[in-house]
Amino acid sequence: MLLQTRPLDLMFQALGDPARRAMVERLSRSPASVSELARPLPMSLSAVVQHLRVLEDSGLVRSEKIGRVRTCHIRPIALSQAEQWINDRRISWERRLDRLGEYLANNPEDPEPGEKP
């Protein structure tokens, strides 16, 4: 059961860092060069390149080099896999609430004698 989960591992691990989330946030607005990605971040360019590698390994971002400029793009399909996993948990949890609601509706407690109905 735990074997086929590597892509989700890498995606959630990649999102567990504020600099990498800032990069994903930037790229969800438009593609960007590595130096554009680095500009607002309080770290060296080589640190940004390291973070970029983690994002690319996770599948959340892809980049292509044309001439001397590497341009980075978001991969929304990967992001939606992470979203889907969380979404499935929420659905499962809401179903449980529905079942609990049904149970309570079908098993109303009889009011105690003397208690207002």
Add this chain to the structure above:
Amino acid sequence: MLLQTRPLDLMFQALGDPARRAMVERLSRSPASVSELARPLPMSLSAVVQHLRVLEDSGLVRSEKIGRVRTCHIRPIALSQAEQWINDRRISWERRLDRLGEYLANNPEDPEPGEKP
């Protein structure tokens, strides 16, 4: 900008492990004791307790001890924060696609001479 993101860091880091996701998956169906959580997992009880601590620190799970049994519960509000972050990125990306569509609609390329319209 990167300072106020600690809760999301911890949540995504917590979800970046298949055993912890299996535990969240289990708890999204119903609350469970630590030994119920551990049963399907191929690891020691003490490893499960370690994972549980990471999940509690991230806010995704809470537990309470009554007598000798510790019962674990999902915290759906925390899970929905992680979902919201991803969702916001998707909305941002979809808006970009909309703008691109509008641009293309307002700037149709004139067909080349001799090309079929």
